[in-house]
Amino acid sequence: MTISNDKEFKAALTKLDDGERRRVATLLVQQVFDLSGDPRVKGGLELAGRADVGSAELAVAAAGVNTARVESYTQCGRDTDWAAQASHFVARAAQECVRPVVDLAAAWEAAMQARMARMCKTLTAGEGTDNREAEAQYQTLDAFLKAKGSGS
Amino acid sequence: MSASLDKGVRVLKEIIDAPIASYFSSCVHCGLCAEACLFYTETGDPKYTPIHKLEPLRRIYDQEYTLLGRLAKLVGLSKPVTDAELAEWQELVYNSCTLCGRCSVVCPVGNDIAYMVRKIREGMSASGNAPDGLKGAVTRTVNIGSPMGIKLPAVKAQMKHVEADYGIAIPLDQEGAEYLVMLSSMEIINFPEYLGAIAKIMRHAGKTWTLCSEAFEATNAGMQIGNSDLARVIVKRIVDGAEKLKVKTVISPECGHAYTALRWEGANLIGRPFGFKVQHIIEVLEEFRLAGLLKTEGMETDRLTFHDPCQLARRGGVIQPQRNLMAMIAKDFHEMPDAGFMNWCCGGGGGASAIEEGEELRLEAFKKKKSQLDAVKPKRLVTACANCRIVIEEGLEHYQMNVPVVGLTETIAEHLPDSVGNE
Numbered sequence: 100m101t102i103s104n105d106k107e108f109k110a111a112l113t114k115l116d117d118g119e120r121r122r123v124a125t126l127l128v129q130q131v132f133d134l135s136g137d138p139r140v141k142g143g144l145e146l147a148g149r150a151d152v153g154s155a156e157l158a159v160a161a162a163g164v165n166t167a168r169v170e171s172y173t174q175c176g177r178d179t180d181w182a183a184q185a186s187h188f189v190a191r192a193a194q195e196c197v198r199p200v201v202d203l204a205a206a207w208e209a210a211m212q213a214r215m216a217r218m219c220k221t222l223t224a225g226e227g228t229d230n231r232e233a234e235a236q237y238q239t240l241d242a243f244l245k246a247k248g249s250g251s
Numbered sequence: 252m253s254a255s256l257d258k259g260v261r262v263l264k265e266i267i268d269a270p271i272a273s274y275f276s277s278c279v280h281c282g283l284c285a286e287a288c289l290f291y292t293e294t295g296d297p298k299y300t301p302i303h304k305l306e307p308l309r310r311i312y313d314q315e316y317t318l319l320g321r322l323a324k325l326v327g328l329s330k331p332v333t334d335a336e337l338a339e340w341q342e343l344v345y346n347s348c349t350l351c352g353r354c355s356v357v358c359p360v361g362n363d364i365a366y367m368v369r370k371i372r373e374g375m376s377a378s379g380n381a382p383d384g385l386k387g388a389v390t391r392t393v394n395i396g397s398p399m400g401i402k403l404p405a406v407k408a409q410m411k412h413v414e415a416d417y418g419i420a421i422p423l424d425q426e427g428a429e430y431l432v433m434l435s436s437m438e439i440i441n442f443p444e445y446l447g448a449i450a451k452i453m454r455h456a457g458k459t460w461t462l463c464s465e466a467f468e469a470t471n472a473g474m475q476i477g478n479s480d481l482a483r484v485i486v487k488r489i490v491d492g493a494e495k496l497k498v499k500t501v502i503s504p505e506c507g508h509a510y511t512a513l514r515w516e517g518a519n520l521i522g523r524p525f526g527f528k529v530q531h532i533i534e535v536l537e538e539f540r541l542a543g544l545l546k547t548e549g550m551e552t553d554r555l556t557f558h559d560p561c562q563l564a565r566r567g568g569v570i571q572p573q574r575n576l577m578a579m580i581a582k583d584f585h586e587m588p589d590a591g592f593m594n595w596c597c598g599g600g601g602g603a604s605a606i607e608e609g610e611e612l613r614l615e616a617f618k619k620k621k622s623q624l625d626a627v628k629p630k631r632l633v634t635a636c637a638n639c640r641i642v643i644e645e646g647l648e649h650y651q652m653n654v655p656v657v658g659l660t661e662t663i664a665e666h667l668p669d670s671v672g673n674e
Contacts, residue, residue, distance in 0.1 A: 105415060162653075169648045173440050175638040176388040176472065176605025179399045184440060211416045215443060218408050230408070233415065 102237040111240055112206050119247070121147055121201040124209035126239050128192040131216045131232070134182075135189035137171075139163035147196040154199055161197040164190055185219035188212045210236055256334045259378020263311050263332070266370040274362040275312045278302055284354035284364055289595050289619040290347040290612065301354035301364045304343040307332045308371045337380045344368060344375050345382050346609030347616075350508070350601035351561035353593065365566075372477020381476050384605040388472040389481060396488070398472040398605075399436035406434070406467050409443050416443075419450040424496065425461035430535070431498040431527075432460050433469035433489065433513075435506035437637035445505060445637070448664035452536070455667045456544040460502075466492030469504050471512035475602030479520065486517040493527050500528040502535055505635045505658055507562035507600050514567065531563055532660055533635050537572035540579065547666040550582040553630035557659075558587070558620075558643060559594040560636035573635060573659060580666045581633075587623040595619045599642030617646035624654060635659045 102108050112120060125148040132144065143160035146152050171187035173179050192212035195205040217232035252260070285291045285300040297303065313320030314329050323329040352365040375381055381389075388398035395402060410421040422428065430453070438445040453460045466489045473482030493501050503510040512520075514529040530538075539545045557577055564570045570591045577584050589595060598616040603609055620643065624632070632654050634640055640656050647654050 105418075166648060169641075169644045172641045172644070173399065173437075174604045174641060175435075175437050175470075175599070176384060176398050176475070176602055178387060178391060179401060179405075179436070179440055181405075187441070211412070214415070215412060218412055222405055222408055230411075 102241050104237075105233070108210070108233075108237055108240060109203070109207060111244060113203055115206075117201050118150060119243075120203070120206040121152075121196060122150070123240055123243050124192075124196045124201055124206045126243065127210050127213050127236050128189065128196055130235060130239060131185075131189055131192070131213045134216050134220055135167075135186035137167045137186060137190065139167045140190050140193045143193050143197045147193075157197050157199060161194065164193045164197055168194055181219045181223040185216045185223070188216035188219060192216065253334055255377075255379045256332075256337065259337060259374045259380065260311065260332055262377040263308055263371065263374030264315055266373050267308070267312050267316065268370075270363065271308070271367055271370060272312060272316060274364075274367060275309055277360040277362060279360060281359060283357050283359060284362075287353040287357040289353075289598060289616045293616045293618045294612070298343060299347050301348070301368070302362070304340070304348055305364070305367050305371055307336055307340055308367065308374070334378075337375060337378050341375065341380045341382060342609070344371055345385065346603060346606050346612055348601060349561065349596050349598060349603045351596035352566050353561070353596065356565065356593070369474070369477060373479065374477075376477045382602075382606045382608070384607055385472070385476040385602045388602070388605055389476050389478060392472040392481065392485065397436050397468045398470050399440060401436045401439050401468065403464055403467070406439060406462070406464075409439055409446060410462070413443055413447045413450065417447040417450055419447075419454055421446065421450055422459075422461040424464050425459070426496050427498075428459040428461040428496065429499050430458060430460040431463055431466075431493050431496060431501045433502060433504055433509065434462070434467055435470045435504045435509055435637055436468060437470075437506065437641070438504055439467075441641065442637055442658065442661075444661050445658060448658075448661040449532070451664045451667055451669070452539070452545070452660070455546070456539045458539075458544075461496060461498070463492040463496060465495070469506055469509035469513065471508055472602075474508050474512045474516070475605075482512060482516070483520040486513060486520050489513060490517070490521060490525060493525075498527055500530055500535070501525075503529060503531045505532060505560075505637050505660060507560050507636050507638060511562045511566055531567065531569055531635075533563065533569055533572050533576065536576055536660065536663060540575060545579065545663065545667070547579045547663065548668060549580075549666055551580055551631075551662070552582050554583045554585060554628070555581045555631050555633055556585050556587050556624070556627050556629040557590065558597065558632055558634040558639055559591055560634060560639050561594070561596050561600055563635060564594060565592055576659060576663055577633065580662060585627045585629065587627050589623065595623060597636075597639040597642040598646070599638055600636075604638055604642055613642070614646060614649050617642075617649065620646060621650050621652065624652065629654055632656045633659050633662060
């Protein structure tokens with residue numbers, strides 16, 4: 100099956116176990132990581148992408164990612180830098196990947212926050228509301244399912 | 252006297268109205284206002300005593316409107332207000348005051364010190380002594396319509412994103428809707444889930460609502476910097492939008508001064524009553540609850556507490572509704588010490604969080620909020636102000652306290668049916 104909309108995307112995520120959802124969520128966030136570059140987020144994603152990651156490692160990573168998220172808020176009254184705000188949403192997305200358990204809600208949240216990050220980029224570039232990140236996410240999940248199905 | 256100082260002093264003279272004159276005459280120098288102010292209690296520095304923040308205005312009052320003061324000025328015995336003094340007072344009037352009003356409610360002679368600080372900001376702003384951060388916010392408000400530079404394409408992008416996330420259409424410019432939902436820049440930029448929560452709640456309650464393309468921004472930078480003319484322009488924009496769309500109620504978002512500006516000062520600012528109601532989103536949710544329109548499912552089981560935003564609770568009188576809403580979804584709710592009317596400010600309101608150079612002081616003042624949280628040890632904190640959320644998160648991060656902060660509107664929405672998103 101080729102995923103072509105959010106309903107199919109969610110249905111596919113539902114069929115994965117928590118570990119698989121963590122890896123998929125991580126792939127989705129890594130796709131937008133170029134909008135951040137924060138080493139704490141990078142480290143968190145690298146850990147989350149490992150099949151054998153332990154809860155203690157995740158807890159440490161979560162603290163670092165949370166710091167990156169809080170530090171990247173745009174504060175009230177400040178001029179909005181949409182490029183910088185993209186990195187905030189990358190951190191928010193990464194936060195879902197380093198939770199103790201990545202259920203459907205967390206995986207979906209990671210996907211949506213990653214789309215927000217891309218949206219910030221399109222705003223910076225003056226490209227309006229067009230955001231093709233959803234299609235890219237469908238392809239990523241498709242590829243993951245194919246690889247899983249082929250036993251690799 | 253420089254031209255800017257001249258202008259500032261002139262404005263300061265003009266803003267001394269009957270209330271301010273009576274407040275200065277009534278002050279008994281008891282110092283109770285100091286003990287109510289987190290900037291004083293957490294630093295111990297007497298310069299942060301609230302009434303002291305008004306010293307330049309007090310001197311002008313004395314020199315212009317009291318017999319002894321005028322005589323002293325005549326014979327050269329009183330100190331005129333100077334450029335340097337106003338520059339020095341910028342920190343006291345802006346960085347170390349969030350207009351939280353705690354000082355006003357403890358004053359034994361009934362002085363509304365927060366009102367006085369609001370007014371002195373008019374003179375500070377006119378004399379060019381407002382912080383750069385707030386000046387920038389004002390410039391963006393004038394030029395773009397939003398203190399944080401948000402334009403309609405960004406709002407539309409958010410709408411599109413939220414529609415995809417929640418599977419609910421976000422109405423724009425719908426004439427005749429019951430509710431006009433205002434947003435603060437903070438929600439548009441940092442918390443798009445607020446808009447999603449609104450959409451979900453309105454659908455659940457069966458209410459019609461809309462955003463307005465010509466008036467989506469609720470934040471009132473004019474109030475924060477002390478520029479009544481700008482405050483009026485911002486309110487008028489909202490009023491024009493609401494009247495054009497013929498809505499019954501305008502909903503102020505989870506933002507402090509947006510509510511104060513529109514709900515309590517708006518009609519006076521534009522010189523006429525509104526043809527619609529103004530309510531904070533929390534008041535609207537409480538109405539829905541009372542009407543049986545919020546059928547929540549499940550409860551949060553972790554230990555929760557609530558931070559009352561100053562402009563909503565102490566200044567706005569909305570204290571019980573948030574508790575009623577929390578009772579719908581919180582199994583293990585605990586009040587902080589001094590919760591409700593006397594809650595301690597987050598330290599970032601009134602424009603303070605826009606002032607970069609005030610960060611160190613804010614984090615120092617945050618120790619008061621920290622002490623409240625240390626007393627109750629919550630697993631999570633719930634609040635109803637986007638600025639409070641960020642200021643509190645920054646403080647928690649600084650003091651390495653692992654307490655997630657969430658918004659009340661989103662939390663309520665999560666407990667409505669279909670809370671796992673669109674099916």
